[in-house]
Amino acid sequence: MTMNALTRSQIYVLDQNEALDFYVGKLGMEVHTDADLGFMRWLTVNVPGDRQREILLETPGPPRLDPKTAEQVRELLTKGAMGGSLFLTTDDAHKTYADLVAKGVDITDEPTDRPYGIDFGIRDPFGNHIRIGQMHEQG
Template identity: 35%
Template sequence: MRQQLALVTLVVRDYDEAIAFYVGKLGFELTTDRPMGTKRWVVVTPPGSLAGLLLAQAANEGQAARIGDPTGGRVAFFLHTDDFDRDHARMTAAGVRFLEAPRREPYGTVAVFEDLYGVRWDLLQPKLASSSPEDV
């Protein structure tokens, strides 16, 4: 049996501002943007990735309350790269806010950044394709 994660939902304030950030600043690809009645089906995908983010505009107060805090302040997403220095420089130049300087860890090079809503992400270049902090 083979399975893979395809989409993860991220609640956003506005479709277009989220697209501008993820595509314009992070370099993701807008893979789907189609109307669905009063909503849109919006998917952004990191280059070369099979998995993507479903950007879901908050439809009520309860959903709006989750914007920017899907994990209680922990890092929510781990963006792997094959060239940390290239992507860190490009993202910094695009105005992405990194919360720390890049650091070298036994599992790879990493730095935490925030998206436009304050959701924390790791930009990570693993030392080995399968390595993770649990492997060391």
């Protein structure tokens, strides 16, 4: 057996409509799938042009979590103790940073030159951490 692709990642959000406003409205992602499955809303977004990789914006609850565990996850997420992490790339870290500052995004680190490129950190409204980097050419 051989794996050949990573197609979906998941992060918890407390409100999927607020998550759409952030990930689509502020970060510029696209809605990939928005489906009511009855037992949950399957809501995924992707980077524009990359329909092969999706991020599931999942609310804590069934079918994955029982009600008690879901409440614990919501509490930890609200405290900033359980946020997931995403790593995104950009062609211009300084411009992307300025655009996100203008949109009121919560910035955790300013752009910094590092051995691998220029990157900075942001946080979504639910405590998930996101790194955005302009990577150096690998040689």
